[in-house]
Amino acid sequence: MFISHVAVGFGTKKLAPEVKLGTLLLASQWLDLIFPIFVLLGLEHVRPDPGNTAFTPYNFYDYPFSHSLLTTIGWAILIGGSYFLIRRRWKGTLVLACGVLSHWLLDFISHRPDMPIAPGLQIYVGLGLWNSIPATVIIETCLFTLGIALYLHTTSARDRTGHIALWSFVGLHVFLFIGNVLSRVPVEGTAMAIGGLTQWLIIPWAYWIDRHRQTQ
């Protein structure tokens, strides 16, 4: 999925308001943040494949370290555990670990059966929501709206920047999602990975949003 991972980051602020939005998004987006790095290192692979599913023109044929179920559990322990070592708060730890796990679950729903169970194990799963563009758009839009609504219910703007930073972020993601829906022209795997690295920018952006908002 795409904006649904962002939705999880925003929505889980309700469950653990003490955790910064940037940290929540780091957890929910983690698999997609490390995937382009692994592609550029030659550890994982993706290739253009128009028609792979109705929604995506890419074949994610080799990504066992970022997106297998086993390594996702490991990433969840790493991110949740790191937070616990720094903050010593169980609730935030669990919410962050679940945020990481949610990424695998949402990708499992949307991908065709290309989601690995573990590195080296030739078993792949996926429910294939991406085979239907209308269903993908409806589910992603609903989840995104729910995530933002929960965040709005949990926080309020401290100042003007609290509005501008949030709504520019939301607007950009809506724009990118519409672009994703309308455009199906793939680029080479390396170019895709370089583009994918720009996702890291949303993390400082999310910390910026949170700094200008307060929990209700």
Ligand SMILES: [Zn+2]
């Ligand atoms: Zn993913």
